[in-house]
Amino acid sequence: MKKLILTTVLASLTLAGTAFASVPGMDAAAGQGQIGYSYNNLKTSVGALGDLGTLKNNNFQAAYGLNDKFAVTGDYLNSESKTYYSPGYGYYNDLSHNATEIGLQYKLNKNVAVSVGNVKSELKASNDAISTSEMFAGVAYKGSVANNVDSYASYIRSENVQDWKAGLTYGVGSNITLDAGYRSFENNDLGIKAKGMGFGANYKF
DSSP states (O other): OOOHHHHHHHHOOOOOTOOOOOOOOOOOOOTTTEEEEEEEEEEEEEEETEEEEEEEEEEEEEEEEEESSSEEEEEEEEEEOOEEEEETTTEEEEEEEEEEEEEEEEEEESSSEEEEEEEEEEEEETTTTEEEEEEEEEEEEEEEEEEEEEEEEEEEEEEOOOOEEEEEESSSSSSSSEEEEEEEEETTTTTTTEEEEEEEEEEEO
């Protein structure tokens, strides 16, 4: 019975869409790769447990240009483990989430791209876990603001998730950029909301 309750609560916590916090890999030309890392602080709340506080997340990204139009993209998000207490359900030890996203991006022009793919998310607590897997579609924008400064924004939608982000990048070399951005994530079906700032770096090769 306790495991059934845990599984129900875990289902309500699944963060399927939080894997999408990084600069869109729109600069990857044919045969070119891009890797990135961002550190995100996301203030998270969930209907079943209420306010979970701020979760620290490590986010790794990659993109590889198949040609001048198509690129394969990947994203892995892994949160810290924390213990939560719910008056209705008790303690949840080592609660954490991770998400893996693999997509195919098509560049409409130098500023706009669309994508489709799959995102698989997992939420763990002690010795129990639950995962989801679903298709997504998205659109991304990237454009120049000033010398060495670009802006970016993206929106992703799946069956349960709406996730958008926006930010700025600063080029510190021909292949290296630093970025800072804001993300807002909602899962209307599960009552999840997560939002906050992220900071990172990207490298093209």
